[in-house]
Amino acid sequence: MGYDFHAVEAKWQRVWKERGVFEVEADPGKRKFYCLEMFPYPSGALHMGHVRNYSMGDMLARFLRKNGLNVLYPMGFDAFGMPAENAAIKYKTKPHDWTWNNIEYMTSQLKSLGCGYDWRRRVESCNPIYYRWNQWLFLQMHKKGLVYRKQAPVNWCETCGTVLANEQVVSGACWRCETPVVKKNLEQWFIKITDYAQELLDNIDTELTGWPDRVRIMQRNWIGRSDGAKLSFALPELDYTIDAFTTRFDTVFGITFIALAPEHELVGRMIERSPQADDMRDFVAKCAAQSAIERSDASAEKLGFKTQYSGVHPVTGAPVPIWIANYVLMDYGTGAIMGVPAHDQRDFDFARKYGIEIIPVIRPEGEADFRAESMKAAFEEDGITCNSGQFDGLPTQKAIQAMIDWGEEKGYCKREVNFRLRDWLISRQRYWGTPIPFVHCPKCGVVPVPEDQLPVLLPEDVTVQDVGRSPLLDMPEWLNTACPQCGGPAKREAETMDTFFCSSWYFDRYCSAHKAKPSDALPFDKADTDYWMPVDQYIGGIEHACLHLIYARFFTMFLADIGLLKVREPFTNLLTQGMVIKDGAKMSKSLGNVVDPTEMIQKYGADTVRLFILFASPPQNDLDWSEQGVEGAHRFLWRVWRFVEDNADALRNAPSGGVPMSEMSGDDAAFSAARTLKRKIHSTIVSVTRDIEKEKQFNTAIARLMELANALTAFAKGMRSDKLELRLLREGAEVLLNCLSPFCPHIAEELWEMIGGKELLTTFPWPVPEEDALVSESVVIVVQVNGKVRARLNMKAGLSESELREAVLSDPQVQERLAGKKIVKTIAVPDKLVNVVVEA
């Protein structure tokens, strides 16, 4: 008959669907498990990275289901975004049509992989029934004061024709197309994620213990809390006060200049009044022309412009010259810094270039005579305070605290905390996204669309001409509307939301997506999220460490604050899978090294593809795609097939239920072989269970199954085929197929049926190891002399330390080895090893 994987896979996919085995409901009487994978962007077709991600998730979901948990395992599509617009231009289609075609095609691919999703719950973020709630949630955030508009220099990608959030700028370039990002001064929509910075940070230590350390550290650094103080320099001439933030208030006596970011509002004022206006304007323009990459390159030359103004040092009252400098960032702290060249390398470089005074106020410990003239670089380490009046002699850490205390008391400064995390720039100048539910009224200003008028529908019958301009701007019938407040003519907000908004709560939606109705009052059913949330296991790529995984955490906290969720953290355990590599590089179209999952499924079957991808490397590591490896996996499945088929009659006729250890206590070789197999069967259950559940080492779990298959095949060849042996063989086959089922569900189901399984293996309970089958009767004891292996002795298991020592030392082989040597000591590890230490 042979292994016809196409027929087998189609058959069981149909059966599972007919029996609805993956459809679940919240049931407070059952222990739940929420297994989630990052939903894909419908780019056209699945790539191997998806297949890897979903093979892991499906395997886990199936494993947990067999272990009696009520498993929620859903799938959907993150369907808004740029590529749909680009594709629409390229293929002369509509983003809507292109996206929906892809969704249907990719759904069929996922089904052919055998993933057991509850498809009734599929969400598509471009579906009005979904994005309506994006708008609603945006309005809730607005009500809570978390949404604001601000004119600010923002990151702009020329290629994508839109602004980007901070998290979407990678090394100064667009995260999607790698175009260098430039700053543009625009009025934009922001969400105050920084209100949650502290909780986002605190929970990393207390709540995210099931996350990889790597991701936790990345998030901690991204949020980046700095403790320090704010101090102010008066500028009476312009009736202005310049605020600056510092983490090193202990260096105040070393301030020799103030530097403003070119975008600082004070610079604008100076340009209005100063005789230097033209030069100043030129300098600001020069800085503005720098790309984000140049601007953020720490090694780039620092540019400065000395203004005619000076601020008043808050402590000494001395005048401090004000400069404009390109290395000062407008969006961190206050956009102005106190310059302390002696103790900050950037300030040092700047001061040296422009001849600004350098005053050391900290000296290295033990170096009494520390002068500016001899400094080759800023002294940034801790040391002893000097040139600072009453604080001289204090070590740095003490000085910081003492001086801030004093500064606060005297009114020179105020303690302040700054975060590196910036507010989330949420608007995009793109068409294919969730319309921001606001209206611009000439009379009333920016007015929210009332909730009962949601959704603000995105027109679907739209042709995109080029990326430079959103088609919404050219649709007066959509753009023109009545102001919800005064009823007068008004215009809709034509900008759309960052797609990361959609992906920040889709996992809440899954919990009740199958019951969603247009008349719903809330984005999800609270009873359902109360039961299913949080996600117990989340699986996805590490590239989202500081993107989606921060936004989704913020959303969850917000949803908890408005009473919609009970949990404040969405993902209990996180598994970040590595990339799929081919020929030394990530699979990509431009490198031409992509392997099409559908072709592989055609050629080898879904079970083979799943098996290879889980076996080739541990989940977190990168995985080298190797078609020879795929063939190896395929061969293994063939071997299992042949083993079962060759013994099918015997297995089917042997009674199920296994052979207890007690029935195999005879002394002859056949009994001994049977006991060995029995132990192999049950130790396999133990290690496979542990590898999947605890270690998440799917590759070694599969290796154990291969060993079991090898052992069973060998046993079948050597046996006399008496009743006991056949019963044991059946026990082994059942365990093998049962444990293989989460990995390769179709073939396992088919062979299970072949040996007479009546129930579906997919819902059949995971095997339980028999304790007495795990105990070995004899063990190989390694005998070492001075740490080197000299002999291996077969001994009875369970000997105590002293029994073992005695037995080994009295062994003739060992005695021969030790002849004439003086034994210093003997270490005995029961059931493992004896190390005899002798004099050299």
Added chain:
RNA sequence: GCGAGCGUGGCGGAACGGCAGACGCGCCGGACUUAGGAUCCGGAGCCAUAAGGCGUGGGGGUUCGAGUCCCCCCGCUCGCACCA
């Protein structure tokens, strides 16, 4: 520059501080074959005919015993990067 991680056969990778290299790929040999790029059986870390010796990037240390723990160095990968 700062932070994190990783270095094990020809390759992917296994190893509670206790037999290094499980499992698989590739390779070599054999069987069956008109054939073998199918299947089955066997072999194999390296050096050595063998006894034996040497082996987890390099050097040191702790230990009866180190791939595993500690220190120094080298190399690679990733993240952040003028964050005051």
